Amino acid sequence: MDEVGSKSFILTSITGLAIGVVLAMQSRGTLIRFGAEAVLPNMLALSVVKEIGPVFTSLVLAGRLGAGIGAEIGSMRVTEQIDALEVAALKPFHFLVITRVLACIIMFPILTLWTDTIALTGGYMESYLASGMDYRIFIATAFESLRFSDILVDTLKTGFFGFIVGIVSCYLGFTVRGGTREVGQAAMRAVVGSSLLILLSDVIIVRISMLLFGDAGS
Amino acid sequence: MTEQSIIQLRDLKKAFGAIEVLKGINLDVPNNHCAVVMGGSGSGKSVLIKNIVGLLKPDSGSISVLGKRVDLIQGDELDQLRLSIGYLFQSGALFDSMTVSENLMFFLERHLNLSPKEANDKIMQTLEWVELPEKLNDYPADLSGGQKKRIALARAVIMEPKILLYDEPTTGLDPVSVRMVSDLIVRLQAERGITSVAITHDLLCAEIIADSVHFLQDGQFVASGSLEEISRFDHPAIATFFGNETSHAS
Ligand SMILES: Nc1ncnc2c1ncn2[C@@H]1O[C@H](COP(=O)(O)OP(=O)(O)OP(=O)(O)O)[C@@H](O)[C@H]1O
Ligand SMILES: [Mg+2]
Numbered sequence: 001m002d003e004v005g006s007k008s009f010i011l012t013s014i015t016g017l018a019i020g021v022v023l024a025m026q027s028r029g030t031l032i033r034f035g036a037e038a039v040l041p042n043m044l045a046l047s048v049v050k051e052i053g054p055v056f057t058s059l060v061l062a063g064r065l066g067a068g069i070g071a072e073i074g075s076m077r078v079t080e081q082i083d084a085l086e087v088a089a090l091k092p093f094h095f096l097v098i099t100r101v102l103a104c105i106i107m108f109p110i111l112t113l114w115t116d117t118i119a120l121t122g123g124y125m126e127s128y129l130a131s132g133m134d135y136r137i138f139i140a141t142a143f144e145s146l147r148f149s150d151i152l153v154d155t156l157k158t159g160f161f162g163f164i165v166g167i168v169s170c171y172l173g174f175t176v177r178g179g180t181r182e183v184g185q186a187a188m189r190a191v192v193g194s195s196l197l198i199l200l201s202d203v204i205i206v207r208i209s210m211l212l213f214g215d216a217g218s
Numbered sequence: 219m220t221e222q223s224i225i226q227l228r229d230l231k232k233a234f235g236a237i238e239v240l241k242g243i244n245l246d247v248p249n250n251h252c253a254v255v256m257g258g259s260g261s262g263k264s265v266l267i268k269n270i271v272g273l274l275k276p277d278s279g280s281i282s283v284l285g286k287r288v289d290l291i292q293g294d295e296l297d298q299l300r301l302s303i304g305y306l307f308q309s310g311a312l313f314d315s316m317t318v319s320e321n322l323m324f325f326l327e328r329h330l331n332l333s334p335k336e337a338n339d340k341i342m343q344t345l346e347w348v349e350l351p352e353k354l355n356d357y358p359a360d361l362s363g364g365q366k367k368r369i370a371l372a373r374a375v376i377m378e379p380k381i382l383l384y385d386e387p388t389t390g391l392d393p394v395s396v397r398m399v400s401d402l403i404v405r406l407q408a409e410r411g412i413t414s415v416a417i418t419h420d421l422l423c424a425e426i427i428a429d430s431v432h433f434l435q436d437g438q439f440v441a442s443g444s445l446e447e448i449s450r451f452d453h454p455a456i457a458t459f460f461g462n463e464t465s466h467a468s
Binding site for chain 2 (some may be wrong): 048079080081083084087089090091160
């Protein structure tokens with residue numbers, strides 16, 4: 001849990017800040033052209049909380065944790081440490097896989113909320129520097145168009161992304177055969193495989209949540 | 219099964235895809251006996267002992283250990299049997315994220331109800347037995363090859379198993395360490411009445427520990443007997459094996 005959490009904290013903070021600042025800078029020009037600069041906070045909040053925050057956070061974590069878990073379990077496999085657990089009747093699956101998958105399921109949503117917060121803070125800082133926007137107005141406008149169900153669904157879906165990263169990386173690590181080269185390949189496949197599955201399942205989850213909760217704009 | 223066999227293999231077959239690794243192995247290991255398996259690299263020796271402990275399942279044939287059919291049981295019943303079997307892995311397989319004492323403690327605290335003091339005493343006693351008590355707080359990465367093997371041996375015996383499976387206990391060690399590890403294996407058999415199957419390429423080790431030797435070639439035992447008998451056996455693979463290896467061992 002600690003391994004999943006503490007270092008990823010810094011990583012997601014940087015991700016969040018970059019997302020917020022860049023998104024605000026990019027959008028401002030366009031919105032000004034349409035005379036809609038006032039809705040910038042709405043737009044930022046919607047895109048960060050509903051899509052960019054969860055997906056970016058999950059992809060960044062897939063890179064870090066997918067490679068880490070894939071390589072760690074893979075090297076335990078090729079050095080017979082997993083066999084050693086099994087022979088000692090210590091149920092390696094429970095011991096290694098369940099703990100890691102659970103940690104991912106719990107940490108992904110928490111870190112996503114954190115990334116969202118930092119991203120909106122970054123967006124506000126940009127707005128303040130560019131147009132001296134008052135933070136009360138920013139917050140009020142930002143939360144105007146967000147529904148609680150949006151925050152809930154789009155944050156909790158990252159728990160599922162965490163599940164994907166955990167399961168895919170553990171599986172690829174567990175099934176390595178060979179030596180260090182194969183361990184490296186397993187780590188790489190864990191990152192690529194879980195990233196692709198995250199993007200794919202995101203499409204499906206968004207589709208389903210629209211059917212269940214309706215479109216955010218409506 | 220025969221009364222006195224602790225380990226009994228009958229017509230054991232195992233293939234990986236198209237590659238038939240074991241093509242009908244028969245083996246009887248009586249109580250308090252050390253059966254040594256020799257054979258070329260890739261001949262399937264590790265696959266053979268992994269079958270004995272249920273890490274691999276045979277395609278056909280039967281495996282009995284202490285009267286239990288390893289090929290048929292699974293789950294808790296298999297785990298229960300595994301508590302009576304110690305396994306020394308070819309690579310040592312120490313948990314590299316843990317210190318030496320944590321490696322030993324890890325097994326103890328999960329299976330035996332010992333007080334912390336009893337557990338620590340047992341760990342010290344086992345480390346003294348392999349003559350490495352000073353390595354208590356070292357990580358496996360900081361140990362030499364021979365030291366790793368001895369710690370792995372300590373971990374394999376700390377649960378006081380009745381059976382030990384050794385996968386190349388002395389490979390890659392210098393002659394002094396070879397003798398030391400081999401002597402430990404002999405002492406285990408004498409002092410604790412352990413029954414064992416040991417894989418080795420090493421003639422010196424085989425000479426010290428073997429009660430019987432079985433030569434694996436093309437998926438079958440082509441010769442069984444004492445080391446003396448095997449070495450004089452008329453078979454091209456054995457001749458090559460002993461021809462090449464004698465110069466190493468001496
Ligand atoms: N899990 C597995 N899946 C597929 N093939 C395997 C597996 N384990 C072993 N093999 C193959 O079985 C054959 C025998 O392997 P094994 O490890 O038993 O050899 P060995 O006699 O122990 O050799 P060495 O002395 O080098 O350790 C090899 O060709 C190996 O590639
Ligand atoms: Mg082997």
